[in-house]
Amino acid sequence: xxxxxxxxQPDAKGRDNRVSDQAAESTFREVDDSDRAIPAIxxxxxxxxxxxxxxxxxxxxxxxKGETKIILGGSGSGKSTTIKLVLGLLKPDSGQILVDxxxxxxxxxxxxxxxxxxxxxxxxxxxxFDSLSxxxxxxxxxxxxxxxxxxxxxxxxxxxxxxxLEEAIDKHRQNAFRTFRRYATARRHCPCVGG
Numbered sequence: 001x002x003x004x005x006x007x008x009q010p011d012a013k014g015r016d017n018r019v020s021d022q023a024a025e026s027t028f029r030e031v032d033d034s035d036r037a038i039p040a041i042x043x044x045x046x047x048x049x050x051x052x053x054x055x056x057x058x059x060x061x062x063x064x065k066g067e068t069k070i071i072l073g074g075s076g077s078g079k080s081t082t083i084k085l086v087l088g089l090l091k092p093d094s095g096q097i098l099v100d101x102x103x104x105x106x107x108x109x110x111x112x113x114x115x116x117x118x119x120x121x122x123x124x125x126x127x128x129f130d131s132l133s134x135x136x137x138x139x140x141x142x143x144x145x146x147x148x149x150x151x152x153x154x155x156x157x158x159x160x161x162x163x164x165l166e167e168a169i170d171k172h173r174q175n176a177f178r179t180f181r182r183y184a185t186a187r188r189h190c191p192c193v194g195g
Contacts, residue, residue: 038101040065041086046095048081055081058095087119088112134160135169 039062048056055078063069071079084090085097088107096105099115107115132140135156142152160166 038065039063039098040067040100042096042098042101043082043085044096044098046085046092046097048078048085048090049093050081056085056092060095087116133170134165 041063043059043061046056046059047054055076059078059082061069071082073079081090085092086099088104088109092105096103098104100118102115104112104115138156138159139152142155147155157166157169160169
């Protein structure tokens with residue numbers, strides 16, 4: 001069991017568990033960076049109901065910039081719903097959703113496109129299209145936004161080099177299955193896609 005005494009003094013085997021003053025100071029000091037003081041994502045009393053089933057009930061949480069949160073739960077517990085709410089793909093029945101301190105709860109599609117540009121995500125299984133090549137998957141959102149093909153090609157090649165997959169540019173997902181997470185990463189980092 002961890003106690004304050006076990007932290008402050010060496011244990012029975014002589015191991016020193018103490019935290020140095022420097023480490024404690026850097027770990028516990030207040031955040032000086034005002035940008036990091038504003039949560040990257042914040043839910044305030046968010047409720048979401050589907051077919052009379054309460055999926056999210058008064059959910060509140062914050063994810064600070066640089067922080068990692070994990071959403072765990074069984075099927076139908078609201079994990080995907082929470083992500084869709086952050087992306088503005090769904091609207092809550094009540095409550096507020098903030099991204100970088102900006103209340104996005106009632107944003108329309110045009111406003112949400114600007115917010116989504118700040119958000120990077122990789123979905124389970126990469127959310128890639130089986131019928132498209134690696135190039136087409138990475139370029140998908142850029143094409144959707146009307147970016148000129150020359151710019152798209154340059155950016156796709158740059159992102160595939162970033163994940164060491166430029167040689168797979170013309171392969172299809174089923175032919176590059178072991179590496180699909182890397183090209184999902186490239187797709188995530190492609191500008192206007194979410195990185």
